[in-house]
Amino acid sequence: MSRVRALLPAATTLALAFATACSPRGAGLEIDPARPACSIPKVVTVRWNLPPDQVLPASLMVNGPGKPMKSWRRATTHVGEADTGAWASDGLTITLVSNAGKPLARRTLTRAPCDDV
Amino acid sequence: MGDGNRMAAARAPWKAFAASALALSLPLLFAFATWLLDRASIGVAADAYRSPYTVATNALPGLLACLAIFIATRRLLFSFLLGFLAQSAVYTASSIKLEVLQVPVTLEDIHFLTGIDRGGIAVFSAYIDGGAAAWAFVVAGLGVLALVAWFETPWFRHAGPTRLLLLALAASATASLVSAGWPWTRIHDLDATTPTRFTTMPTVLHSGLMSSLVHTHLERKTRVFAIDDRALREAARRLDEDPGAPVGDHARPLAGQHPDIVVVLSESFFDPRILKRIDALEDPIPNVRTWLDSGYGGQMAVPAYAGGTIRTEFEILTGMPVQAFPGAGFPYMDLDVRRAPSLPGILAREAGYRTVAIHGHQGSFYNRASVYKPLGFQKFLTSREFRPDGHKDGLWYSDQSMTDLLVGELEAGEAPLFAFAISMQNHGPYNQARTLRHPDAWEALTLPDGISAESAIELRNLLYHLGSADTQFARLLGVLQRRERPYMLLFFGDHLPGLKSTYPELGFVDGKSPRTQKPSWVLIRGQGTTTWPADRDIGFPWQLPAELVWEAGIDNAYFDFSRRAGAALGPDYAKKPGSPLAKGLTAAARANLKGELEARLP
Numbered sequence: 001m002s003r004v005r006a007l008l009p010a011a012t013t014l015a016l017a018f019a020t021a022c023s024p025r026g027a028g029l030e031i032d033p034a035r036p037a038c039s040i041p042k043v044v045t046v047r048w049n050l051p052p053d054q055v056l057p058a059s060l061m062v063n064g065p066g067k068p069m070k071s072w073r074r075a076t077t078h079v080g081e082a083d084t085g086a087w088a089s090d091g092l093t094i095t096l097v098s099n100a101g102k103p104l105a106r107r108t109l110t111r112a113p114c115d116d117v
Numbered sequence: 118m119g120d121g122n123r124m125a126a127a128r129a130p131w132k133a134f135a136a137s138a139l140a141l142s143l144p145l146l147f148a149f150a151t152w153l154l155d156r157a158s159i160g161v162a163a164d165a166y167r168s169p170y171t172v173a174t175n176a177l178p179g180l181l182a183c184l185a186i187f188i189a190t191r192r193l194l195f196s197f198l199l200g201f202l203a204q205s206a207v208y209t210a211s212s213i214k215l216e217v218l219q220v221p222v223t224l225e226d227i228h229f230l231t232g233i234d235r236g237g238i239a240v241f242s243a244y245i246d247g248g249a250a251a252w253a254f255v256v257a258g259l260g261v262l263a264l265v266a267w268f269e270t271p272w273f274r275h276a277g278p279t280r281l282l283l284l285a286l287a288a289s290a291t292a293s294l295v296s297a298g299w300p301w302t303r304i305h306d307l308d309a310t311t312p313t314r315f316t317t318m319p320t321v322l323h324s325g326l327m328s329s330l331v332h333t334h335l336e337r338k339t340r341v342f343a344i345d346d347r348a349l350r351e352a353a354r355r356l357d358e359d360p361g362a363p364v365g366d367h368a369r370p371l372a373g374q375h376p377d378i379v380v381v382l383s384e385s386f387f388d389p390r391i392l393k394r395i396d397a398l399e400d401p402i403p404n405v406r407t408w409l410d411s412g413y414g415g416q417m418a419v420p421a422y423a424g425g426t427i428r429t430e431f432e433i434l435t436g437m438p439v440q441a442f443p444g445a446g447f448p449y450m451d452l453d454v455r456r457a458p459s460l461p462g463i464l465a466r467e468a469g470y471r472t473v474a475i476h477g478h479q480g481s482f483y484n485r486a487s488v489y490k491p492l493g494f495q496k497f498l499t500s501r502e503f504r505p506d507g508h509k510d511g512l513w514y515s516d517q518s519m520t521d522l523l524v525g526e527l528e529a530g531e532a533p534l535f536a537f538a539i540s541m542q543n544h545g546p547y548n549q550a551r552t553l554r555h556p557d558a559w560e561a562l563t564l565p566d567g568i569s570a571e572s573a574i575e576l577r578n579l580l581y582h583l584g585s586a587d588t589q590f591a592r593l594l595g596v597l598q599r600r601e602r603p604y605m606l607l608f609f610g611d612h613l614p615g616l617k618s619t620y621p622e623l624g625f626v627d628g629k630s631p632r633t634q635k636p637s638w639v640l641i642r643g644q645g646t647t648t649w650p651a652d653r654d655i656g657f658p659w660q661l662p663a664e665l666v667w668e669a670g671i672d673n674a675y676f677d678f679s680r681r682a683g684a685a686l687g688p689d690y691a692k693k694p695g696s697p698l699a700k701g702l703t704a705a706a707r708a709n710l711k712g713e714l715e716a717r718l719p
Contacts, residue, residue: 066158
């Protein structure tokens with residue numbers, strides 16, 4: 001077996017795995033502001049967009065880096081938005097979870113480096 | 118086909134082009150896949166802080182490992198697969214550690230890899246759920262690796278210029294990393310930020326776990342524990358000039374009487390009634406509570422949670438706060454303790470004590486076997502000594518077996534004894550039913566109504582083992598009292614256990630987080646059944662050895678300083694580390710580590 005033939009299947013598998021991991025599964029989630037400057041506002045807006053075939057309600061979960069997810073609120077419409085409380089901070093992660101418990105999309109609040117301000 | 122023929126066959130231009138493209142794409146795939154692992158391991162979005170710079174720098178340590186494997190094996194795909202498997206293992210370990218201890222893999226954990234033994238494997242494998250599936254995955258991975266190694270042809274000759282060039286590259290990159298040199302110091306000039314509510318590990322979030330490890334390494338290579346002589350002198354002056362400070366000037370009924378001193382570090386021991394809904398249950402620690410309620414102890418803030426026994430232990434044996442040595446996660450491994458006066462060393466050298474440490478596990482775990490002798494222990498009884506007559510209760514050797522050995526040591530000689538016992542029975546994990554010595558007692562434990570199955574098993578295991586520790590505490594005290602010799606018994610918990618389900622479900626009485634909760638300590642000074650309460654304002658473990666030395670009537674410059682500073686500071690050592698006394702205590706601890714305190718005191 002040549003070196004090239006040995007490498008191709010593995011490289012293809014890794015590429016597919018990478019592409020699959022990046023797939024948003026058709027659901028949309030965003031945090032506004034998307035990437036605030038050095039100082040992050042305490043309250044941010046979360047917008048979600050569920051495909052029409054998704055059963056309602058879905059769930060919005062929150063967690064910090066390395067922390068378990070906790071339920072934040074239910075998404076009772078396919079398209080909607082909600083403000084967080086005054087607890088948003090660097091690393092706050094929102095996960096949109098389907099009615100069946102499947103993660104559909106995830107966003108993390110990040111900030112620009114402080115010396116860019 | 119020999120190596121030469123294979124390489125000749127691969128010289129066709131299109132093959133060379135394709136091989137080059139793949140050789141370039143593999144590092145890219147490795148870097149992006151590592152980034153995905155990284156983000157998944159801390160539960161944030163894949164695009165959080167993703168940039169070419171962060172992805173590349175986070176992959177560099179792994180790529181260096183792949184390069185080393187490539188040079189050794191001459192097989193590129195095999196090298197990247199093996200490197201990625203190793204990388205995946207690190208991230209898996211980090212996820213488990215986050216779940217159990219709420220901290221990711223840190224640089225200190227490398228000590229467990231370099232010093233891994235049966236004890237370490239036993240402890241870590243106990244935390245891996247789904248053992249059969251995990252082993253099947255490992256076996257399958259090794260099978261794939263073996264196949265790739267078999268089929269992939271070598272990329273260069275054994276001693277050709279390519280191999281020598283790559284070897285030079287890998288060696289110089291490794292040398293500069295180990296010595297904290299360029300380019301690593303330039304690459305990892307990380308944006309250090311203040312932890313916020315959601316960001317307890319900003320470097321990991323902003324740059325990735327592997328970058329964080331490199332960053333920590335670079336910091337430590339240039340770290341110096343500077344001794345602030347001015348702060349030391351100022352603190353000494355304040356302590357001398359402030360007679361109003363509570364300097365622990367109490368009666369010392371045992372001073373000069375060479376009492377036996379027994380210190381029991383009880384694994385994960387704490388008063389479960391700091392949890393809500395536990396006070397209505399039968400008390401699992403009635404013996405310890407009797408002494409706590411009678412003024413013989415209290416609660417103290419420890420530098421560990423769910424693990425890290427060694428940090429509390431270090432404070433108990435040396436009297437030095439780990440807070441004085443930032444970044445020294447595992448003090449026995451990160452600090453040179455050979456010159457520091459320690460509790461067993463002082464008692465053996467200056468008062469003729471027999472000194473023994475007892476721990477029902479591998480002596481090499483946490484590097485104890487290497488440091489106990491320099492610390493002053495004459496004897497270290499480990500699982501080897503437990504094996505002939507000891508028994509396990511659950512996964513680990515029982516508190517009863519540990520107490521058996523303690524009693525044996527008490528009765529083994531005429532000279533006063535200093536014994537330090539580290540229990541093991543109540544070590545986690547708590548999430549499974551185990552083979553117990555007293556299953557009926559385990560079954561009979563009452564639990565709060567309506568709690569989940571996960572919390573029920575955690576809590577039942579915890580209460581069972583706490584009860585055993587409490588029983589053995591009472592048994593040991595009885596033995597000491599019957600000997601009619603003066604004694605001091607110090608019994609304390611090293612940290613709270615990591616109960617993943619119980620804490621969130623029950624919550625704590627004070628409404629605060631698990632990490633802020635304080636384990637109990639009890640200090641009984643006595644002779645026969647006559648005892649004296651320990652009316653001490655103890656806030657931290659490092660204060661306790663100073664009290665023992667003081668009570669025994671032994672003078673030591675550092676313990677005298679730390680006892681008086683601790684009494685004057687109270688909780689301010691942690692809350693106000695910049696205060697003059699706190700800075701002085703930090704300076705004293707650093708000077709003591711070097712054995713230079715007395716020379717630096719005014």
